[in-house]
């Protein structure tokens with residue numbers, strides 16, 4: 001038996017994300033229309049429902065309030081009614097780690113006990129929150145730590161929105177003014193494949209972009225995919241954020257191996273889908289992520305082929321070179337610094353921007369592809385102990 005977890009198909013666990021009968025309904029994750037409906041069902045007179053919905057929405061998304069009693073413009077006698085029927089949840093933060101470079105990593109534990117990670121990365125001119133779309137991931141990219149996690153489930157829209165709420169709580173970002181924010185950008189680049197959880201990601205981003213709520217601009221949100229080709233078109237039509245593609249290889253032979261979804265959707269189909277992505281012009285370039293793996297995908301010939309492909313498909317592109325972040329047992333090494341520089345320069349020389357992304361939060365294992373909860377590992381070793 002091959003014990004390498006990358007060769008084992010992860011198990012997707014179905015989970016009820018709807019609210020069991022009688023339990024308070026979580027407001028995070030409801031669209032405004034759904035909240036209004038739910039208020040009417042809870043007995044709020046229909047003629048008041050729009051107003052109450054707007055008031056609650058602003059308390060939740062402008063002020064970060066989690067307690068109905070604090071909603072001072074809502075009549076006092078409604079507070080217990082709301083508290084009985086609704087809740088404004090926060091996942092438990094099972095650990096929050098702060099790196100010396102300002103990066104913060106949160107491990108969130110959701111109601112069913114499963115966990116996902118969220119990372120805040122401050123830079124000079126922006127602050128980016130890297131959000132997870134799934135617990136674990138089914139893709140099994142060979143260089144990615146998350147793929148070694150066996151249990152996978154989709155996060156609900158509320159759980160996706162909650163990651164931003166928790167980070168805002170921690171950064172003291174309430175009330176949510178649009179000026180001087182710490183979290184200015186969002187990338188769907190945490191654990192999981194956002195396009196395998198399309199509906200929930202779409203709904204969550206809709207809530208995050210809502211004009212009366214957090215008001216994050218779609219230009220400041222990037223959705224990253226390993227290449228679920230049929231969903232790229234839908235993402236363009238229905239979500240329309242910036243797009244990032246985890247390319248990592250320029251031949252199907254290699255990409256089949258390191259990004260196995262390529263066997264289903266090969267490079268040509270992927271790049272054609274990028275070409276068709278709305279707004280794919282210079283003002284909105286597509287980001288191509290390229291992890292630098294020593295002696296695997298980092299030759300001059302690879303760089304030239306990358307340029308050729310981007311030109312062939314006439315893609316307005318930016319290449320992000322990511323130094324490989326090793327994790328215990330990883331089957332690859334990071335390319336040498338000189339090699340990464342040379343690779344970058346070859347692409348720049350062709351007129352395509354190819355910055356090298358500096359690893360952040362390495363001291364807390366928060367860098368790209370390292371996301372995987374330690375507690376899973378802890379639980380596994382405890383299980384092994386038990387089995388002895």
Ligand code: SAH
Pocket residue numbers: 141143144145188189190191192193194224225226227244245246248289290291322323324325326327368369370
């Ligand atoms: N499933 C989505 C989003 C999650 S991965 C996607 O594939 O795009 C986020 C990014 O981190 C991807 O570009 C991924 O390829 C990269 N990555 C994963 N493991 C890494 C590692 N060990 N070192 C550097 N980058 C890694």
